[in-house]
Amino acid sequence: DVKVTQSSRYLVKRTGEKVFLECVQDMDHENMFWYRQDPGLGLRLIYFSYDVKMKEKGDIPEGYSVSREKKERFSLILESASTNQTSMYLCASSLWAGDEFFGPGTRLTVL
Amino acid sequence: AQKVTQAQTEISVVEKEDVTLDCVYETRDTTYYLFWYKQPPSGELVFLIRRNSFDEQNEISGRYSWNFQKSTSSFNFTITASQVVDSAVYFCALSERTSGGGADGLTFGKGTHLIIQP
Numbered sequence: 001d002v003k004v005t006q007s008s009r010y011l012v013k014r015t016g017e018k019v020f021l022e023c024v025q026d027m028d029h030e031n032m033f034w035y036r037q038d039p040g041l042g043l044r045l046i047y048f049s050y051d052v053k054m055k056e057k058g059d060i061p062e063g064y065s066v067s068r069e070k071k072e073r074f075s076l077i078l079e080s081a082s083t084n085q086t087s088m089y090l091c092a093s094s095l096w097a098g099d100e101f102f103g104p105g106t107r108l109t110v111l
Numbered sequence: 112a113q114k115v116t117q118a119q120t121e122i123s124v125v126e127k128e129d130v131t132l133d134c135v136y137e138t139r140d141t142t143y144y145l146f147w148y149k150q151p152p153s154g155e156l157v158f159l160i161r162r163n164s165f166d167e168q169n170e171i172s173g174r175y176s177w178n179f180q181k182s183t184s185s186f187n188f189t190i191t192a193s194q195v196v197d198s199a200v201y202f203c204a205l206s207e208r209t210s211g212g213g214a215d216g217l218t219f220g221k222g223t224h225l226i227i228q229p
Contacts, residue, residue, distance in 0.1 A: 033216050042202060042221040058216055100217055102156040
């Protein structure tokens with residue numbers, strides 16, 4: 001079974017802190033994704049990557065950056081966390097379009 | 112650009128009733144995939160079904176069934192004889208295949224909160 005894991009289920013940070021959200025997949029998938037989920041808005045794509053060291057902006061990349069140094073790991077970085085980045089963050093991976101697997105999510109609160 | 116619309120924000124029914132969740136999508140691609148996910152209160156997304164654009168056959172899995180109609184760009188989900196455990200937020204999503212066959216992420220609807228009352 002494909003497994004996508006995220007480093008934390010819950011995270012509390014202060015405004016202005018640098019925040020790292022880590023995602024690891026164990027099935028050698030090419031594609032990895034970061035989404036955020038907010039009530040009434042559904043899930044929105046922040047960034048994705050289709051290869052090591054490659055990244056593409058999704059629909060809402062502002063305030064975020066990503067890093068993919070190894071195929072299995074995709075990190076989401078909040079350079080200076082703000083309260084409007086309080087959200088549920090979900091990571092996913094896929095080998096091809098139509099094959100996305102999701103991690104359990106990280107609920108981030110920025111105070 | 113692709114778009115997924117779930118017009119029903121919240122549905123509340125009594126246990127054992129049948130309920131249909133609507134999903135309408137927009138895409139210019141001829142090759143695409145449609146999904147339904149369930150998100151219970153625990154927060155984890157549970158995959159329910161994937162359907163590619165070339166397969167319009169309806170599908171039934173136990174109490175769940177899906178009706179895919181390209182003519183109306185709809186992919187509706189019906190739960191028969193609903194149960195309290197079906198209470199969750201349900202998301203419809205669309206994935207388009209890039210020219211290289213890769214993936215550029217899912218476009219989600221805003222979700223329908225289904226409440227099944229005992």
